[in-house]
Amino acid sequence: MEKFDSIIIGAGPGGLAAAYKLKSSGQKVAVIENNLWGGTCPNRGCDPKKVFIAGVEARDKVLQLQNKGFSDVPYLNWKEIEEFKETFTDPVSRGSRGGIVKAGIMAIDGQPKFVSENELTVNGENYQADHFIIATGQRPSYLDIPGKNLLLSSTDFLSLNKMPEDITIIGAGYIAFELATIANATGAKVHVVHHNDHPLKGFNEKYALELVKQLENKGVDFNFNIDTKSIEAKDGKYIIKADDFELTTDLVFGATGRIPNVDALDIEKANVKVDRHGVIVNGKLQSSNDKIFAIGDVVSTKQPKLTPVAGFEANYVDDVILGKTSDDIEFPLIPTTVYGSPKLAEVGAKDGAKVVDQDVTSWFTYHRTNEPKAEIRIVLNNEDQIIGATVLSSEADSLINLLTMAIKDKMTHEDVTKQIMAYPTDASDLEYLF
Numbered sequence: 001m002e003k004f005d006s007i008i009i010g011a012g013p014g015g016l017a018a019a020y021k022l023k024s025s026g027q028k029v030a031v032i033e034n035n036l037w038g039g040t041c042p043n044r045g046c047d048p049k050k051v052f053i054a055g056v057e058a059r060d061k062v063l064q065l066q067n068k069g070f071s072d073v074p075y076l077n078w079k080e081i082e083e084f085k086e087t088f089t090d091p092v093s094r095g096s097r098g099g100i101v102k103a104g105i106m107a108i109d110g111q112p113k114f115v116s117e118n119e120l121t122v123n124g125e126n127y128q129a130d131h132f133i134i135a136t137g138q139r140p141s142y143l144d145i146p147g148k149n150l151l152l153s154s155t156d157f158l159s160l161n162k163m164p165e166d167i168t169i170i171g172a173g174y175i176a177f178e179l180a181t182i183a184n185a186t187g188a189k190v191h192v193v194h195h196n197d198h199p200l201k202g203f204n205e206k207y208a209l210e211l212v213k214q215l216e217n218k219g220v221d222f223n224f225n226i227d228t229k230s231i232e233a234k235d236g237k238y239i240i241k242a243d244d245f246e247l248t249t250d251l252v253f254g255a256t257g258r259i260p261n262v263d264a265l266d267i268e269k270a271n272v273k274v275d276r277h278g279v280i281v282n283g284k285l286q287s288s289n290d291k292i293f294a295i296g297d298v299v300s301t302k303q304p305k306l307t308p309v310a311g312f313e314a315n316y317v318d319d320v321i322l323g324k325t326s327d328d329i330e331f332p333l334i335p336t337t338v339y340g341s342p343k344l345a346e347v348g349a350k351d352g353a354k355v356v357d358q359d360v361t362s363w364f365t366y367h368r369t370n371e372p373k374a375e376i377r378i379v380l381n382n383e384d385q386i387i388g389a390t391v392l393s394s395e396a397d398s399l400i401n402l403l404t405m406a407i408k409d410k411m412t413h414e415d416v417t418k419q420i421m422a423y424p425t426d427a428s429d430l431e432y433l434f
């Protein structure tokens, strides 16, 4: 039986970051992966999604400048961009595994199962470690309805050979909006079916509804307060049924949330407690077995399940294992972005002593590209410092990072006016936003 200082289960952004740092600090480390090395983000999440979004952005710019320099507005060619996407995703697993091996970390392919509090078995071999880090992420959850086997996932979407003429997405969270935005740019008819009338729950409601309106203007069909009861296959099509609702479509995607990958690990044999959101942890990301930590999407905490959060937690847990900290984890501000058309981004406090909410569509930055809608909401505290922001625009993903830094630096209007930003950019508008 081989013994390690640390064994990491799951080779996604969280697990890999944890492994490299422990190894470079002199530990004997192993990583176990049961699928694609690199995990969700580069194989079937953020990165392939954002390659498609590059196509959406290009089309949007041309669409906005129709009769202002462009006459034709092409649709996104699915086959070509999907093949371009594969140039990013195809090398990921081999490259990620290769990097681990090169760093002197043991790479194990297989399905680990705990046999005790400090030992697991993979492919018939047993391994012990002083510490384990569970970083197994999440997988799509499917509605438990008749016909659920007909539902496809975001992973299926990102690898479709052909985009059909008509698709339906059930759910109205991050994934639903992003897939709807991409499919819409290919010319497909897109329906979104959602069980209540709160899309993108957690985001400022007015801004979320404005994004719905913008996508509706592009032809996306939103159906709110529809609780899908069943899906049937008929004559090569799919029929979605709910009370007083029926929709026939070419493919149905479920985007109703994700569930933690904890069930295959025989985790109870290691005395690790879980709930339906994942591994239950304390402020040090330790599970009920204090030698076993959990990071990233698989953790049952309120933090948004995002790649940079997984990396941050990996770095922190390594410091705990290496004895560099005994403080509880403290998260910095976490900006979140929906890569829609336009993009919707938010950070920090949702309300404060003062809120400046401006429609900036006519400002030069957005008028230049003839954006249909740009709106920015800045939240301030009693000392006039920025404490929160919501941005809806094609530039929202970069502007939100700038605003995150401004919040971190507790910037006031006066502080902003003392900066010189490249002009004309969304950053040079900053002093006029509040």
Ligand SMILES: Cc1cc2nc3c(=O)[nH]c(=O)nc-3n(C[C@H](O)[C@H](O)[C@H](O)COP(=O)(O)OP(=O)(O)OC[C@H]3O[C@@H](n4cnc5c(N)ncnc54)[C@H](O)[C@@H]3O)c2cc1C
Pocket: 009, 010, 011, 012, 013, 014, 015, 032, 033, 034, 035, 036, 037, 038, 039, 040, 041, 044, 045, 046, 047, 049, 110, 111, 112, 135, 136, 137, 138, 154, 155, 175, 261, 264, 265, 295, 296, 297, 298, 305, 306, 307, 308, 310
């Ligand atoms: C469609 C989509 C788009 C996204 N877009 C963004 C975005 O734009 N920005 C952003 O920040 N985040 C985005 N995310 C979220 C992001 O992908 C995750 O937050 C991130 O990948 C979490 O990293 P992780 O290491 O915790 O888990 P994962 O990346 O899921 O990695 C977990 C790894 O563990 C492996 N594993 C699972 N079970 C076992 C087991 N039993 N034994 C061994 N190995 C196992 C998995 O195969 C996987 O490789 C997106 C997610 C999806 C699905």
Ligand SMILES: NC(=O)c1ccc[n+]([C@@H]2O[C@H](COP(=O)([O-])OP(=O)(O)OC[C@H]3O[C@@H](n4cnc5c(N)ncnc54)[C@H](O)[C@@H]3O)[C@@H](O)[C@H]2O)c1
Pocket: 143, 170, 171, 172, 173, 174, 175, 176, 178, 193, 194, 195, 196, 198, 199, 200, 201, 226, 227, 228, 255, 256, 257, 258, 304, 305, 306, 336, 337, 338, 339
């Ligand atoms: N841009 C990004 O950062 C990004 C992009 C994609 C995914 N992600 C991550 O992946 C996670 C999962 O994304 P997601 O969109 O699957 O989850 P989500 O939690 O964002 O959205 C799930 C949606 O499904 C809805 N839903 C639940 N039950 C339903 C039902 N019976 N019928 C219809 N709708 C129902 C919920 O109300 C919610 O709107 C996100 O929370 C996020 O952490 C991030």
